[in-house]
Amino acid sequence: MDPELILRGVFFRYEQQWCLRGIDFELRKGEILGLIGPNGSGKSTLLRIIDGVLKIPKGEILLRNKPLSTYKRGDIARQIAMVPQESTFRFPFSVFEVVIMGRFPHLGLFPFEGEEDVKIARQSMRLTHTLDLAKRSINELSGGEKQRVLIARALTQTAHIILLDEPTSFLDIRHKVEIFDLISSLTLTQGLSVIIVSHDISLAAQYCHRMLLLDKGGVYKIGEPAEVITADTISTVYECPVLVDKNPISKTPRLTVLSRRGEGKREMI
Amino acid sequence: MRGSEDQGITLVKVIVTGLILLGILIIIILISLSLGPAKVSLRDILAWSIGHGALDQQAWMIIYKIRLPRILLAGLVGFSLSLGGVVFQALLRNPLAEPFILGISSGAAVGAIIGIVFGFGFHLGVPLLSFMGALFTVLLVISISSRQGGLESATLLLTGVIVNAFFTAVIMFFIATTSDSRLHSMLFWLYGDLSQSKYIQLSVSLPLILIVSGIIYFFSRHLNLIVGGEDTALQMGVEVELVKWVSFLGISLITGVVISFSGIIGFVGLIVPHLMRMLLGPDHRLLIPASAIGGACFLIAADTLARTIISPSELPVGVVTAFLGAPFFIYLLKQRGSKWTQS
Numbered sequence: 139m140d141p142e143l144i145l146r147g148v149f150f151r152y153e154q155q156w157c158l159r160g161i162d163f164e165l166r167k168g169e170i171l172g173l174i175g176p177n178g179s180g181k182s183t184l185l186r187i188i189d190g191v192l193k194i195p196k197g198e199i200l201l202r203n204k205p206l207s208t209y210k211r212g213d214i215a216r217q218i219a220m221v222p223q224e225s226t227f228r229f230p231f232s233v234f235e236v237v238i239m240g241r242f243p244h245l246g247l248f249p250f251e252g253e254e255d256v257k258i259a260r261q262s263m264r265l266t267h268t269l270d271l272a273k274r275s276i277n278e279l280s281g282g283e284k285q286r287v288l289i290a291r292a293l294t295q296t297a298h299i300i301l302l303d304e305p306t307s308f309l310d311i312r313h314k315v316e317i318f319d320l321i322s323s324l325t326l327t328q329g330l331s332v333i334i335v336s337h338d339i340s341l342a343a344q345y346c347h348r349m350l351l352l353d354k355g356g357v358y359k360i361g362e363p364a365e366v367i368t369a370d371t372i373s374t375v376y377e378c379p380v381l382v383d384k385n386p387i388s389k390t391p392r393l394t395v396l397s398r399r400g401e402g403k404r405e406m407i
Numbered sequence: 408m409r410g411s412e413d414q415g416i417t418l419v420k421v422i423v424t425g426l427i428l429l430g431i432l433i434i435i436i437l438i439s440l441s442l443g444p445a446k447v448s449l450r451d452i453l454a455w456s457i458g459h460g461a462l463d464q465q466a467w468m469i470i471y472k473i474r475l476p477r478i479l480l481a482g483l484v485g486f487s488l489s490l491g492g493v494v495f496q497a498l499l500r501n502p503l504a505e506p507f508i509l510g511i512s513s514g515a516a517v518g519a520i521i522g523i524v525f526g527f528g529f530h531l532g533v534p535l536l537s538f539m540g541a542l543f544t545v546l547l548v549i550s551i552s553s554r555q556g557g558l559e560s561a562t563l564l565l566t567g568v569i570v571n572a573f574f575t576a577v578i579m580f581f582i583a584t585t586s587d588s589r590l591h592s593m594l595f596w597l598y599g600d601l602s603q604s605k606y607i608q609l610s611v612s613l614p615l616i617l618i619v620s621g622i623i624y625f626f627s628r629h630l631n632l633i634v635g636g637e638d639t640a641l642q643m644g645v646e647v648e649l650v651k652w653v654s655f656l657g658i659s660l661i662t663g664v665v666i667s668f669s670g671i672i673g674f675v676g677l678i679v680p681h682l683m684r685m686l687l688g689p690d691h692r693l694l695i696p697a698s699a700i701g702g703a704c705f706l707i708a709a710d711t712l713a714r715t716i717i718s719p720s721e722l723p724v725g726v727v728t729a730f731l732g733a734p735f736f737i738y739l740l741k742q743r744g745s746k747w748t749q750s
Contacts, residue, residue, distance in 0.1 A: 191641050211644040220642045227635050228500045229689035238415050239632055242643045249628050249692055250418050259415075295643070 140203055141166050142299055142331045143188065148197035150180075150187055157183055158355045161197070165299065165331050170321065172342040172363070173335045175352030176376050181335045184352070185301045188333070190214040201299075215243035219292035221285070221302040230275035233287050237263055240294030262293035265328070266320060282313030289320065293328070300324075302334040306341075314338060318345045343367055343390040351375060367391040416690045424693060428700040432482070435704050439478050439711040444718050445469050477604040481710040481724070482703035484601070484665040485675050487616055489702025491658040492676030493683075493695055494623055497630040498651055499560045505676040506662045509567035509655070512671045513574035514544025515663060516597060519670070520581045523592050530605065533596075534667035541663030544570060549655065558651045598723030599672035601710050608668045615664060619657040620699065626650050627691035634689070672706065672725045674732040679705050685739065 141164035150158040158180045165171055173181050186192045188199065190206055199206040201217060209217075219240070227236070238259040241251050251259075263269040266286045271279065276287065285305050292300050302321070306314040322345050324330050336342040343349065343363035350360040351367075353375045359366045369382040372393065379396040437456065441449040447466045454460040455470070462470060491506025499508070507513075518540025522533035548570050552562040582593060629650045632640035637647050666672070679702040680694070687693050706724070709731065713724040 189642050191638070211646075215642060215644040220639070222636065222639060225636050225639060228502060229496075229634055229684060231631075231635070231689050234415065235631075235688070235690055236635065239628075239635065239643075242628065242632060242645075245628070249625075250421075251415050256415060 139167055142202060144198075144200040144203075145188075146198045146200075148184075148187065148194055148199060150183060150192060150194050152183075156355060158187070158194075161355075161357055163350055163357060163360055165333060166347075167331055168325055168329055169347045170325055170332045170334060170345055172346035172349040173333055173352065174337070174339055174342065174349060174366075175358075179352040179375075180355045181352055182303055185220065185303055185333065185335065188299075189218050189220050189301055212243045215295060215297075217297050218299045218301065219295040219297035221288045221292050221300065221305050223304045223307055224281075225284070225288055227276050230277055232272065233268060233274050233276055233279070234259065234263075234272040236276050236287055237268070237290045237294050240291040243295060258296065259290075259294045262290040265293060265324065266290040280313075281308045282310075282316060285309065285313075285317055286320065289317075289324075293324070298329070299331050299333070302332065304335050304337065306336060306338055314341060318342070321345070339367060339372070340385065340391070340393045343392075344385065344388045363390050367393060416688075416692050421693050421696065424687065425696050425700065428697060428704070432700055432704050432707075435707050435711075436478055436482070439707055440470055440474050442711055442715050443469070443474060444715075476606050476609065477601050477710070477714075478707055479609055480604040480668060481601050481707045483609065483612055483616060484669045484672060485679075485702035485704070485706025486620075486699045487612075487661045487665045487702075488672065488676040488706070489679040490620060490623065490695065490699040491662050492702075493680035493691070493698040494630065494654050494658050495676075496680055497634050497691060498654055499564060500634060501560070501564065502681070503677070504564075505673075506658060507571075507671070507673070507676070509548045509563065509659065510544045510570035510574065511541045511659055511662055512666060512673075513571045513578065514547075515541035515666050516671060517574050517577050517581075518543075519596050519667070520578055520593050523589050523596065524581055524585060526589075530603070534608075537667040538663050541659070541666065544574065545656070545659040545663070557648055558655065595723050596670040597725075599670045599725035599728070600723055601669050602714070602721060604668070612661070612664045612668070616661050619661050622657055623654060624692075624695055626654060627695050630654075630691040630695075631689075670723070670725070672728055674725075674728040674736075675702055675706055675709075678732045678736050681736070682739070 143165040145161050145163055148158055148161040149156060161184065173184065175181055183192065187194055190209065190211065201209060206214065238251055238255060241255040241259065244255070245251065260269065263272065266289050268283070268286050268290050271283060271287065276284065279287065306317050309317065318341060321332055321334065325332055334342065346363055348361060349363050349366040351358045351371060358375050359371055367382055369380055372380045372382065379398065381394040381396055382391050385392040437449065437452055440452050441447055447462070447470060451460070451462055451466065452470065455462050488506050492504070495504040495506055495508060496502055515537040519533050519537035522536040527533050527536065548563065548566045549558065552558060552566045582590065585593065629640065629645045632643055632645050633647060633650065640647050680698045683694055683697045683701050687697050709727045710724045713722045713727045716722060
C-alpha cells in the first residue's frame with residue numbers, strides 16, 4: 139500500500155540557521171509514528187511543515203502521492219488535522235461549538251453547518267467520549283477532557299492524518315494513558331495515521347509502531363521503538379545519561395533518566 | 408437562553424434573533440421620538456410612521472428635522488462602536504478590547520480639538536479634521552506594530568496604549584490653554600455629543616457602515632477560529648493576516664467616521680458585546696449582528712436620557728453611557744463571575 143505521506147530531503151529555515159536539514163521518512167496507513175528529540179531539534183517545525191502552514195524552500199512532501207504544494211489550504215485541512223499542545227479560548231465556547239468548528243474546511247460560502255455536519259461532530263464526540271460534555275464551556279474542562287475535545291475537533295475535520303504536538307505534556311499519568319489509548323483505538327477503528335510528538339518516551343514506545351528520533355534538524359534514527367530507543371542513541375542525542383531496559387509487561391523499551399550526580403540518594407543536610 | 412446549542416448556530420436562529428432585536432430597536436426609536444421638551448404623543452407618531460394621519464406642522468418639524476436624524480445617527484454610532492468592540496475583542500483575543508483601543512479616539516479628539524480651537528464649523532471642519540486624526544492614528548499604530556506584514560496582537564495593544572497616552576497629553580495641552588466658550592465645546596466633544604446630527608451625516612456614513620458590516624460578517628466564522636488560537640485558525644485554512652488587516656482597517660474607518668460626528672462615546676463598544684455574549688454565546692455568526700443592533704438600541708436609549716433627563720439642558724451622552732453602563736457591568740460581572748472571560 140502507498141504511504142499516506144512521504145518526505146524527501148526536506149529543508150527548512152526560519153532566518154539564517156537551517157532548522158531542518160534533509161528530512162526523509164514516510165508515514166504508513168494506520169500507523170502511529172512517534173516523533174521524539176530534544177527541545178529545539180525541530181519537532182514542532184516539522185509538524186507545521188507537514189500541515190502546510192510553513193512552506194519549504196527545498197525538498198518534497200507527497201500527500202497521498204501528490205505534492206503538498208499543489209493542494210489548496212482548505213484541501214490540506216480536509217486531510218490533515220492538528221491537535222495543539224493546548225488551546226486557550228478567550229471566550230466560553232461550548233464543547234459542541236469547538237468540535238463543530240472542525241467543519242470549517244468543509245463549508246462553502248454558506249457559513250452555517252447543516253445536519254450532516256452536526257452528525258459528524260456528534261460521531262466524533264462519541265468516539266472521544268466527549269458527548270456528555272457537549273454543553274459545558276471549553277474553559278471549565280480539565281486538561282484531559284480538553285485534549286479529548288481537541289481530538290474530537292480533529293476527527294470532525296474528517297482528516298485521515300492527525301498530527302499531535304505534545305498532547306500529553308500537561309496531563310497526569312492517568313490522563314496521559316487515556317489519550318494514548320484513545321489515539322491507539324482511533325487508528326485501529328478509523329484507519330487514521332498519526333504523528334505524535336511526545337516527551338514521554340517510555341509511554342510513547344508502548345503505543346507507537348515506529349519512532350523517529352530528531353537531532354539538530356536531521357533524522358538521527360527511525361524504526362521500531364526497540365531499535366530507536368537504546369541507551370546509546372538517547373544519551374547521545376539528549377546529552378544526558380540514561381538507562382534503557384525492557385518494560386516487563388509490554389516488552390517495549392523503558393527509559394530511566396540517571397542523575398548526573400552519580401549513584402545513591404543525597405543525604406539531607 | 409442558550410438551550411439549543413447542541414444543534415449549533417443555524418441561519419434560522421440568526422434571523423429570528425435579528426428580527427427580535429430589530430423589533431426592540433423600532434420600539435426604542437418610536438418611544439425616543441415621542442420624548443423631549445415638546446410633547447408629541449406616541450399614538451400620533453405611530454399613526455404618522457405607518458402613513459395614517461399627519462402630524463401638525465410644529466410636531467412634524469420637531470420629529471422629522473430634529474429628533475429623527477439625531478436618533479438615527481445615535482443608532483449608527485452605537486451600531487458601529489459595538490461592531491468594532493466585538494471584532495477587536497476577537498482579533499486581539501482580549502475581553503477588554505474596544506474600538507478605541509488602538510488609539511483612534513485620542514487621534515480623532517486631537518483633530519476635533521484643533522478644529523474647535525481654530526474655529527472651524529461643526530458641520531464640516533471639525534468632523535473632517537477629526538476623521539483625519541483618527542485615520543492618521545490608526546495608520547501610525549499599524550505601521551509601528553507590523554512586522555513583515557504580520558500584525559501581532561500584543562504589539563498592537565501596546566502601541567495603541569502609548570499613542571493614546573501621547574495624544575491625551577496633546578489634548579490636555581489644548582484644554583489647559585483654552586479658556587473661553589470653546590472649552591465647553593471641547594468637553595462636550597470629548598464625552599460625546601449628538602446634538603449636531605444632520606441627515607447628510609447619515610448618508611455619508613450609512614453606505615460605508617453597510618459595506619464594512621457585510622465584509623465583517625463574512626469573516627464571522629473565521630473570527631471564531633481566531634479566538635481559539637491563530638495557529639489552529641491557520642491550519643484550518645483561515646487567512647489570518649488578511650482577516651486581521653481587513654477587519655482592523657474596516658472597523659477603524661467606520662469608527663473614525665462615526666466619532667467624527669458624535670465625539671467620543673465610551674463604554675458602548677465594551678459593554679454591549681459582553682452583554683450579548685452572555686445572552687447568546689460567543690459564536691460570531693450570531694454575536695456580530697446581535698451586538699451591532701444591540702449597540703444601536705443601547706446608544707439611542709442613552710442619548711434619549713442625555714437630552715431629556717435635565718431638560719431643557721443636555722448631558723454629554725458619554726456621561727450617560729458610563730454612568731449607567733459601569734454599574735450594570737459590575738453587576739453582571741459579580742453575577743457571572745469569571746465564567747465568560749476566563750482564560
